[in-house]
Structures are given as C-alpha cells and as structure tokens.
Amino acid sequence: MRTVQSGPIIGLIVQVVLLAGLAGTVGLGPAGWLAGVTYGAVMCVLLTRGLRDSGTGRLSPADRVTLSRATLVGGVTALTVDSFDRPTPVGLLVTLTAVALVLDAVDGHVARRTGTTTALGARFDMEVDAFLLLVLSVYVVEPVGVWALAIGGMRYVFVVAIWVLPWMRGTLPPRYWRKVVAATQGIVLVLAAADVLPRPLTVTAVAVALALLVESFGRDVGWLWQHRPARLARRRRPEPSVRVAPAARTGSRLLVNMSAHAVVARGTGPAGIVRTAAGRGHRFHDPVP
Template sequence: MAVQERYDTRPFGPDITAGTGVQLLILEALRRVVGLSTVGWLTGCVFAVATWVVLTVALRRSWPRSFGMASFGMANRVTLARTILVGGVTALVADSFERRTPVAVLVALAAVALILDAVDGQVARRTGTVTPLGARFDMEVDAFLILVLCVYLVVPLGPWVLCIGLMRYVFVAASWVWPWLSGALPHSMARKTVAALQGVVLVVAGAGVLPRPAAALAVSGALALLVWSFGRDVGWLWRVRGLAGGPAAAGGRDRAEEGLPAMSRRAGPDR
C-alpha cells in the first residue's frame, strides 16, 4: 500500500516542490527589495514548509479518488500561486510587528490573491478537474488569508477583528462537539456575498485609505454580516438535524469544511 501511495502521488511532486521553491524566491525578493526582517523571512519559510507537508499528505490520501487526474491540474496550480502570495502576506504581517511594513506591497499581494480566487474555480470547471481536494485546498487558502489580514489589523483596530478570521475555525471545532453542525448546507447567494465581502473590507482597511474610525466601522459591519450568515446557517442546521433528507442529504457542502463558502471552489457544479 505504501508503494502504491508513493506511485499515486508522484505526478504531483514537481508542482508542490516548484511551488515551495517559488515561495522561497518571493521571500528572498521581499528581503532584498523591502527589507523583510529575519522574523518575517523565517515565518514565510515555516509557511512554505508547512504548505509542502500538508499538500503532500493530502495528495497521498486523496489522489486515488481524484477522478483519474494524471497531474496536479491547472486549477490547483492557480490555487498554489495564490498560496505563494498568501505566504508573502504572512511574512509581511509577521514583519509588521517589528517595523513599518510596506503597506502597498502587502495590499497588492493580498488583492491579487483575492482576485485569483475567482479564477481557479472557473478553470476547474472548464477543464473538468473539479475535485474535493481542490475545493478544500482553495478554502484553506482563503480562510488563512482572512485570518492573517485580521492579525495585521489588530494593532490599528484592536483584537476584536480576530473574530472574523477565527469564526470559521471556531465553527469547525464546534462541529467536533456537535456533529449536526457538520451537515451540508443548501446553496446561498447571500452566504457567498457576505463571505466575499470579508476579504474586500479587510484589504481596504489594511490599505490605510480610510480614516481609522471609518475602517473600524467597515470591519465591524463586515463582522456583523458574518455573524448573521453563520447564525442563519446554524439555525438551519439545528432545525433539520436528524431529519430524513436533512443536513446529511442536502445539496450543499459542509460549512465546517468550507468555512467561508463564497471564497471556496466547491467539489461539484457550484465549486
């Protein structure tokens, strides 16, 4: 079985390794161009290694179920590119606690990562390479980017902004205690819109183009909408728990898996 797993994951190896190499090159470029500190550089390196490890393990477990894909796939390459950008954002955010971070570079990396979120799903559908792994990979990148942007805004706005980035992880943890929370949710355009809004608002607030009170008001509004969205879904899951055709049979995906659903590429027609 171990030999078979090594054989199955072999086609994906070069992509993951190349992605790690590009991540390290980006970090070195940031060090030379914007003076990335040692803390920021090391944080980025940890992110790169962790990404390599997690992707390798995930591919080993899921490749036999990936619909016969013979390569990493263009959609996953787009998501990997987004991951590299998020690694750069993570390094700059870690750097911001030691010195003044070049905001323009941080915002540019985060903005491109958010824009590309609309690309990988389209590529997956058009190339017929939609997989559960691709959807989960995309979702984890989105969720982590939101969390990192929240960390960046702690200093100017306060620790309360972490509620946005941590909400999805708290929901997942709660689903381990109350399994009915891991039920599937029906498609919701409102949920997708609220989720997409989080990244936009956080990037604008981080860019410093708004006065601090206005930025705080915008972020608090985004948080209120996110609480409403999660609350509505929790209420729906509670009402249909244990019913035939309830969460386990519904046509959506688990919010516990998707987290911020509008920002994930789904494993199906709505990916």
C-alpha cells in the same frame, strides 16, 4: 508518486523564492522569514496528503492557480509577522493581497471551464481564503482593534465546533450569499490595511463586515441544527402500529377452536355457525396471525 509530490514541492520552492525577493527588495526580518517558510512547509505537507488521500495524482489547472494564490498569501503572512518588529511596506502588502483576491475568482472559473472541479480543489481554495482573512485580521488589529480578530478566527472556531459537536458535521447546501460575504470580508480588510479611509469609517466598515459574517455562520449553524440526524430520525419515525397482546391472540385462537368444534357438533352450514355464535354470545373476527 513523483507526480503527486511535484506540485506541492514546486509551490514550496516558489514560496522561498518569493520570500528571498521580499528580503532583497523591501527587507525581511528573521520573524518574517520563519513565518513564511513555516507556512510554505505546512502547505506543502497538507497539499501532498490531500493529493494522496483523494487519489487525484496531480494538481489540476485550477489547483495551480490556487497554489499561486497561496504563495502570495505566504508573502502576506511574512510581511504581517515582520510588521511586529519593523515598519512594513503597506503598499506591497496590499498589492499582494489584492492579486490573491483577484485570483480567487480566477481559479473557480478555470475549474468550471476545464471540467476539473474537485472536492480537494474546493477545500484547498477555502482554506487559503480562510487563512488570508486570518492574517489580514491580525494586521488590522492596530488600526481597528483586537475585536477584528473575530473575522479571521470565526472559520477556525467553526472547525473546532465540528470536532466537538457531531451534528455540525453535515454537508451544507450551496449558497451564493456565503460567497458574497466571504468576498466582502477580503475587500473590507484590504481597505482597512491600506488605511485609505478615515478611521471611524474604517471601523464601521469592519464592524459591518463582521456582522455579515456572523449572520452567514449563524444561518449555517441553524441549518445544521434543524437537519441534525437525531431530529430527522424522530421526524421519520413511523407511528407505532396497534398490536394485539399475546393473551388476546390466545383468546382469539381459543375462540376459533371452540367455534369450530361447535360447528362440527351442530352442523357445518352457515346457519349452524350463526346458531353457535349466538348461543355462546361471541362475535367472530379475523384472528391475528
């Protein structure tokens, strides 16, 4: 139990240390502190629960990289919330975000090299990515527009849809394009946050990124709809077999019995059977069992 809890708790401690460093260097208001500490506490609780439910018992090397990236996202969250009341050091926010995006490629590489790829690690990595996009989309609302929130909120709309619509709970097949689109969102939002491009070009880049995200999510939703359990059950349902009604079965048995008695009466040879059938106007067939 001590091993399971140590990783997330260390992550929370590092998160508080990072917030203290931001407060001592560039300044951090009460709103930033509250957002950063809340983020770190929620991450600690969810990661502890994930480790317990998975039975892993400890963080893998790749999970530690993801935890470091998640701590940087906590710093970005604090600076973003703090920007509502006071000027934010854009250079520091962009730097923390850029390092977090670089580490996003590192943790997957470490997982493959060490053979520690797990469902928990993949989920942890995905949730950190999704929250970083949400925070960045909030930050770029002022220069771009409120519609930029669609980039960060789309993942959570998808999660709500999974809760509401059972057919969306299927497992999606791996698709490389999905990773390309996710990386594009982060790069475009960082450029928008840095405000290094002309405003029209920034707005256009964010709009294109949003269009790619809509296409990617739309393709996943379409795949889940095409492979929903009800549709697959209809496709796999066998053709109804032709069955003889009970009355027909009774008639067949009666015919066989009558013919048998006639055979006994007229002779048991093939000629007798043929004469009996011809005399009564019946045709013999295999009875239904």
